[in-house]
Amino acid sequence: MTPMQKMSLRVRALVQDCRGLAAVEFAMIFPMMLVMFFGVVEISSAISVDRKATLVARTLSDLTSQMASVTDADILSFGEAAKAIMTPYPVSPLISSVTEVYVDSSTGVAKVQWSKGLTIATTGTVSIAATAPHNPGDIVVLPPALVVAKGTHVVWSEVSYKYVPAVGYLLAKTGLTFNDTAYTRPRSVLCVLYPSAGFTACP
Template identity: 70%
Template structure:
């Protein structure tokens, strides 16, 4: 019994291999924390870039006097550059100009275009307008816009797919944002090929 007691005491006091045991216990937690930080920090970065894309599209459009499809596609290239190093696809952007009715204050669509970046990184303009020309849309109640003026409205939708998907869903998450600006140089931004070329006669 005395020998067994001494052996048990010796086993209890033995510290050889303790570091390896502790590492084996802590390692899974460390890995989970590492991938969690990487995935969530990437998601936050993508969210901020999506916000910047929405603001950039609205800002570039509002600085123009008149635009064509080629101009809007150039704006799309700028959007793709902002998203770097994250893939530009799937990036869907809507750029719309609305008129705030001088009598009712309703926001009516003057022109609307959809920009799409495909899997190869090509920027294209969709043939279908995201908002039908002449229809009334609802702007945020917190947005204070004077009647009889125009507003450039951009919307962005970007699906972020994590590289690992350990803590974030492997199917990804979609970030959306909007931005509103007033035309900078003129009363409104005309878009002749979209059927709007006269600021004096809003739809």
């Protein structure tokens, strides 16, 4: 057998050799599988956090609207409920507030009656923010459907949460901020009073 024939046989044997093929294919596919895995985890977590932020906003306004009068202790209890909703995600990035707004019976202008913000420390302690997000008398913009009903009150909750992905393959490593609001009307009374905030009678 000539050297050329031997070389031809060796090349043919090399081409027909399938040993290690699975390892090569796995090495090519593995990076894509890894990116897809972490991408699914990040996106699903982000969607879950967004839904929880929405639920917190609805819970804060709903609980407040069921009261005839609220105190600081009540607002703190609502904050504890918000903290429980965000489980198992960290609660310290959660910023929330509850505000009652009055739609003027003649002008239809929405004005703040009282407002309280909530802060949650990294330790999980809920406290009322030193500065309210809105001041009494501030004019705010509400959805047109709410302003149409003049002479009524609206409980308005605002929530902001910054979600930071653990890996950051597909989503920004700096995080995404989810904002949500919810509006409800007082259930059993014309307005929800807040005596300690100076709001003791409905307009």
